[in-house]
Amino acid sequence: MNSQNTKVIILGGGTAGWITANLMATHWRDKGFEITLVESPDIGIIGVGEGSTPSLKGFMETIGVSEAEWMPHCNATYKVGITFKDWSIKPGFSEYVHPFVGQPDQFNIPAFFHNSFLRRKGIDLEGHPDHFFLATEMIRQKLSPVAPENFPFDIAYGYHFDSGLLGQFLRRVAEGKGVNYKAATVAGAMLDTQGNIDHLKTTDGEVLKADLYVDSSGFRGSLIQQSLNVPFISSAESLFNDSAVVFATDQEKDYAAHTISAAMKYGWVWKIPLTHRNGNGYVYSSNFIDDDKAETEFRAYLGLLDSDVEARRLKFKVGRVAQHWVKNCLAVGLSQGFIEPLEATALDMVQETVVRFIEAYNNGHYTDQFRDDFNHRISARFDAVRDYIVGHYRISSRTDTDYWIANTTNEKISPSLRSILMSWMAGKNITDELLEQKLDTYFPDTSWNCLLAGKGLYPNREQLRPGSDLAHKYKIEDIREFNRRCALNFKLHRDQLLTLQQS
Ligand SMILES: Cc1cc2nc3c(=O)[nH]c(=O)nc-3n(C[C@H](O)[C@H](O)[C@H](O)COP(=O)(O)OP(=O)(O)OC[C@H]3O[C@@H](n4cnc5c(N)ncnc54)[C@H](O)[C@@H]3O)c2cc1C
Structure with missing residues (x-):
């Protein structure tokens, strides 16, 4: 099979649909695909989802859009991390910054790991993540993460944006890449004898036919859940918010x-x-x-x-579908699942799903040869994100309401998360645990260390003892000075945004 004249219909014009359209149009440029996005004029988009991880930067670069082009259109700002407040009542740990980790941080991560490792063993060392990462200094000084040319280190950052405006912007870019747009409400999908989607029928009775269908219809999962009956695996027993x-x-x-x-x-x-x-x-x-x-x-x-x-x-409902690619249908976005917005990972999942799908589809010469492998990979990513988010609740020290008691005593957590938490509590190196579980590519060890240390998961202060000179080999003042001097290279966040608007 080759790609010539392959027709793709993307159902849904939310952020997921437009990201999919742009990635497919970019990766399959000149390969003969005909891509049409169908969106109901009557069903709105969800209209939330305004924070990203650093992967959105990679997406914009892939589709060839600069920050000066998209950010002012979407009222966008930069994001170097998340400040968590009041998740812990441990003294000194009521607040911490969960940073996006950049190259300059590589200098100080060994100190953070060393200190937090020994503090877990009862040595009185500074183990709060805020002392080690450049992002914390940037937030303190309200700086933008855009480095000048003569600062030779990469800084990791994401964005905040108006999701409605981002969708409109991405639509223009996709149309510029040849994607067709059709305003229509799909009433249902007709299946052929093999169980593939044969065509969609609109509420006006029009038939829309393609070789490949992308379901980006939001929580309703019109194709993947309703037409193809793919089961939804709920995560409600470990994530209570709805x-x-x-x-x-x-x-x-x-x-x-x-x-x-x-x-x-x-x-x-x-x-x-x-x-x-x-x-x-x-x-x-x-x-x-x-x-x-x-x-x-x-x-x-x-x-x-x-x-x-x-x-x-x-x-909203939390969980994921059992398979993301079934027959000739790929689910992308809320239709494939949602793991609540705590770490703003949903669009990252959209990108990962589409990029991995394109890779699998290309490698299989436009057949479903690598479908099982793809489904396994995307489900594993969902489950890894779920566990990381569940971790935030499970290790909180709050007990002020029945909600927090239920979260912090919840035994319905996955064996994988249980093992990571036990490894930390036993004073082990959790890098080894993550490697063993092959989880290091989702949230790396620095993320887990920040999460667990930032919430103050250490012995109580009165249990700490001084420790040797060797234990105290890293000086917090030196680390702070390093980050202060790195920070001298960056403009105020406000000024950088103004520069973008004027460019
Ligand atoms: C409370 C909350 C906070 C969130 N915060 C974040 C965050 O900070 N960061 C993040 O990355 N994500 C976040 N998300 C997730 C994020 O909002 C979504 O991943 C993102 O908006 C993509 O949504 P979507 O495109 O899948 O669905 P939607 O935006 O719901 O779009 C669905 C589209 O399908 C169309 N459609 C549906 N049915 C039909 C039909 N029958 N015929 C034709 N068209 C149809 C609709 O018209 C619409 O265009 C959050 C979600 C929630 C609920």
Whole structure:
């Protein structure tokens, strides 16, 4: 089989659909694919999802779009990490920055690992991640992560953006690459005798036919879940949140390049800075608090109890489909699953799914030869992300509500996560544990160390003893000075965004 005249229909024009369209149009340029994105004029997009990981930078580079082109259009800002607040009540650990790790950090990671390793063994060393990473200094000084040419190290960063505007922008780029757009609501899919999708039927009775169908229809999973009946594997027993209430608030004059994630009584809230507003959302479990009370708690937190600013309420389900590529259908985005937004990993999963699919499809000469391998790989990634997110809840030291008690005593965690946590608690090197479980490519050891150390998962202060000179071989003042001097190279976040707008 070759690619000539292969027709692809992408169902859904949310961020997932447009990322898919751009990646396919870029990778399959000049290969004879005809790509059409079909979107209902009546069904909206979810309209949240405004934070990314560094992989979005790679995506923009792949499709040939510069920051100056896309960021001002999408009111985008930079993101060097996430500041977690109030997830821990351990003294000294009420807050920490979870950094995106760049090349300069490689100088100080050995010190962080050394200190946190020995602190777990009871030596009184500084083990809080905030002392070791450049991102923390950048957030403190409200700097942008864009390095000048004469700073010879890569800095890892992601973005915040208006998801509606990003979709519109990506649509223009995709159309420029030859992707067709069709406004129509799909009523259903007809299967052939082999169980493949033969065609889609719109509510106007039109027949839409393709060789390959991408389901990016959002939580409803119109093709993968409804037509092809692929089972959904829920993660609700380890991730309790199923609801969100969302507000926009005014932007402050200066803002740092980070998402803030603050734990609440029944979940957590995000604050995402865009150039024109802040996006705020409270993610909570409806089994522990009802929607009205959650909104009131959130309004009180934001100082909006007397304000008539409008709130949006959302429901979501956590988990994934059993297979992402079935017959001639690939599921991408919320249709394939969702592991709540704590680490803003959903778009990263979209990219990974599409890039790996293109790779598998190409390697199999446009057949499904590598489908099982692909499905296994994407499911493993979902499960690794799930475990990392579950880790945040399981190791919290909060016990102030039944919600937190249920999370911190939850025994329904995966054997993989249990093993990582036991390894840490036993004072072992968790790098070995991650390697053994082949998990090091998802969240690397530095991420796990930051998570566990940042939440203060150490012996209590009164149990610590001084330790030898060798134990104290790294000086925190030297590390701080290194990061301070690196930070001298970066502009203020606000100024860098202005430069982009003016370019
Ligand atoms: C509370 C919350 C917070 C989140 N935060 C983040 C975050 O910070 N970072 C992150 O990466 N992700 C986040 N996400 C996930 C993110 O929102 C989604 O991954 C992203 O928006 C992609 O959504 P989608 O394109 O899959 O679906 P949607 O945006 O729902 O788009 C579905 C599309 O399908 C179309 N459609 C549906 N049915 C039909 C039909 N029958 N016929 C024709 N068209 C149809 C609709 O018109 C629409 O265009 C968050 C999600 C939630 C719920």
